Amino acid sequence: MKNKIILILTAILAMSLMMTGCGSNTADSQEASSQSAGEAGFIFESGDTKVVMNAETTDILESLGKETDYFEAESCAFKGIDKTYTYSGFRLYTYPVDEVDYVLSVEFMDDSVSTTEGLSIGDTKEKVIETYGEDYEDSESSIIYTKGKSQLKFILDSGEVISSIEYLAVTD
Amino acid sequence: MKRKKRIIGIVAVLLCIASLYLVQKLLMPKYSADIFEGALIEDYYNETTEHQVVFIGDCEVYENFSPITLWEEYGITSYIRGSAQQLIWQSYYLMEETLSYEKPDVIVFNVLSMQYGEPQNEAYNRMTLDGMKWSGSKIKSIFDSMTEEESFVEYLFPLFRYHSRWSELTADDVTYMFSKKRMFHSGYLMRVDKKAAGSVPEGKILDNYQFDDSCYEYLDKMVALCEEQDVQLVFIKAPSLYPYWYDEWEAQIESYAKEKGVPYVNYLEEIEEIGLDFSQDTYDGGLHLNLSGAEKLTRYFGNWLKENYDLTDYRENEELAKIWSEKKDFYDEMKEDQYRELDEFGYLKSYGAREVTNED
Numbered sequence: 001m002k003n004k005i006i007l008i009l010t011a012i013l014a015m016s017l018m019m020t021g022c023g024s025n026t027a028d029s030q031e032a033s034s035q036s037a038g039e040a041g042f043i044f045e046s047g048d049t050k051v052v053m054n055a056e057t058t059d060i061l062e063s064l065g066k067e068t069d070y071f072e073a074e075s076c077a078f079k080g081i082d083k084t085y086t087y088s089g090f091r092l093y094t095y096p097v098d099e100v101d102y103v104l105s106v107e108f109m110d111d112s113v114s115t116t117e118g119l120s121i122g123d124t125k126e127k128v129i130e131t132y133g134e135d136y137e138d139s140e141s142s143i144i145y146t147k148g149k150s151q152l153k154f155i156l157d158s159g160e161v162i163s164s165i166e167y168l169a170v171t172d
Numbered sequence: 173m174k175r176k177k178r179i180i181g182i183v184a185v186l187l188c189i190a191s192l193y194l195v196q197k198l199l200m201p202k203y204s205a206d207i208f209e210g211a212l213i214e215d216y217y218n219e220t221t222e223h224q225v226v227f228i229g230d231c232e233v234y235e236n237f238s239p240i241t242l243w244e245e246y247g248i249t250s251y252i253r254g255s256a257q258q259l260i261w262q263s264y265y266l267m268e269e270t271l272s273y274e275k276p277d278v279i280v281f282n283v284l285s286m287q288y289g290e291p292q293n294e295a296y297n298r299m300t301l302d303g304m305k306w307s308g309s310k311i312k313s314i315f316d317s318m319t320e321e322e323s324f325v326e327y328l329f330p331l332f333r334y335h336s337r338w339s340e341l342t343a344d345d346v347t348y349m350f351s352k353k354r355m356f357h358s359g360y361l362m363r364v365d366k367k368a369a370g371s372v373p374e375g376k377i378l379d380n381y382q383f384d385d386s387c388y389e390y391l392d393k394m395v396a397l398c399e400e401q402d403v404q405l406v407f408i409k410a411p412s413l414y415p416y417w418y419d420e421w422e423a424q425i426e427s428y429a430k431e432k433g434v435p436y437v438n439y440l441e442e443i444e445e446i447g448l449d450f451s452q453d454t455y456d457g458g459l460h461l462n463l464s465g466a467e468k469l470t471r472y473f474g475n476w477l478k479e480n481y482d483l484t485d486y487r488e489n490e491e492l493a494k495i496w497s498e499k500k501d502f503y504d505e506m507k508e509d510q511y512r513e514l515d516e517f518g519y520l521k522s523y524g525a526r527e528v529t530n531e532d
Contacts, residue, residue, distance in 0.1 A: 142379035164377035
């Protein structure tokens with residue numbers, strides 16, 4: 001009798017411990033998608049600086065030099081700050097993972113900057129397709145190209161003229 | 173003999189269930205050391221009386237309004253059923269659930285969440301959903317909220333989701349196994365620190381400013397539910413400088429509110445009248461108000477409530493006065509403690525703030 005009780009209690013304990021044995025991520029962080037400059041993906045270039053989506057920002061920010069404006073927003077509830085750096089002609093947005101900042105996106109502010117392939121705000125939809133091809137997702141007012149862990153998004157005014165260009169990181 | 177075996181079997185099963193229940197209670201996050209917002213929803217069930225006004229929504233309600241001020245200045249009882257990045261369908265089901273517990277005179281809904289037409293993030297889902305008591309509303313909210321990676325069984329048995337926390341357990345996990353640390357003031361999360369707003373960037377150009385049809389469906393449901401229950405529904409946009417509130421979004425809400433006959437106030441347009449000073453009244457550069465800002469906004473909003481609704485001033489009601497006096501004592505204690513920490517550490521060390529460095 002005593003042995004049976006011990007057996008039952010051991011089984012309960014074993015079951016409880018089994019439930020705690022598996023490893024899994026907790027519900028409080030997101031993974032950073034790593035992408036080095038050598039991997040496929042859209043890369044924004046500002047002078048000699050290559051801005052790779054999902055890349056750590058330290059070296060990039062150093063290379064870009066002093067920003068003209070800076071804004072930060074702590075995320076609702078979680079530790080971690082989303083940062084916005086404004087430079088001449090574009091803004092760089094970051095996201096944090098485990099207290100390290102990564103490139104989230106680059107948004108063009110005016111036509112003083114262009115993509116690596118030469119597209120700027122004010123160019124036409126036709127030129128976008130000529131340059132980047134037909135393999136895109138589109139809606140009434142945007143065209144999105146995906147390459148590796150990045151996207152290049154063109155927002156079109158009246159469906160014809162680029163009003164916004166943004167490089168975006170595809171995060172996990 | 174057979175009977176004895178049956179009894180042993182039943183006892184064994186019950187012990188098994190009890191063990192799993194206790195292990196689950198131990199492993200679930202307590203939100204006692206940081207990310208206190210995770211405990212907001214559950215806190216509601218500690219209330220012992222009904223409320224004249226219930227706020228529902230995201231951090232723009234639970235960080236921007238002080239129910240204690242609403243009581244002190246107007247004798248209006250209120251509660252904030254807020255949670256981090258609360259999505260509109262979650263708001264609807266919380267509204268539905270709240271109305272199964274009480275019938276307030278007014279429900280106030282902050283419209284920022286209209287920008288999200290799809291499930292967003294498991295971590296935020298958990299903070300809204302795990303704290304809800306089991307009900308039809310909770311079940312429906314879970315199914316509408318789950319991202320692709322989530323499953324209902326992990327909400328039904330959170331042990332499946334949180335079993336890996338065994339390596340992160342602290343003394344708090346035992347202390348707060350059955351009740352959470354008291355941190356809120358009728359759903360308000362207090363911050364007394366200050367961080368002035370600098371220049372806030374304008375919003376990005378969007379390819380589509382139209383709110384999702386699903387969001388309008390839930391707005392319709394809210395309107396219908398409040399009409400059915402004879403509760404006054406009010407829409408607001410809190411005076412948070414970020415995330416950016418587009419003119420195109422404002423136009424849609426104004427149009428909808430007018431069509432449905434629901435009062436709507438955008439407090440971003442009344443910052444001067446409220447007396448908000450974003451060099452003093454915010455703790456995070458304009459995203460949320462600090463205590464000073466929340467009290468100013470609440471005073472202003474309370475006046476609007478008084479002018480527009482016939483709400484009783486309950487300050488002479490002995491029973492309510494006693495309850496709210498205790499709430500006020502706790503509010504003052506926390507305020508004092510937060511100012512003490514600011515003096516001692518330069519930041520709110522025990523209240524989820526990050527340490528201020530020379531670079532800030």
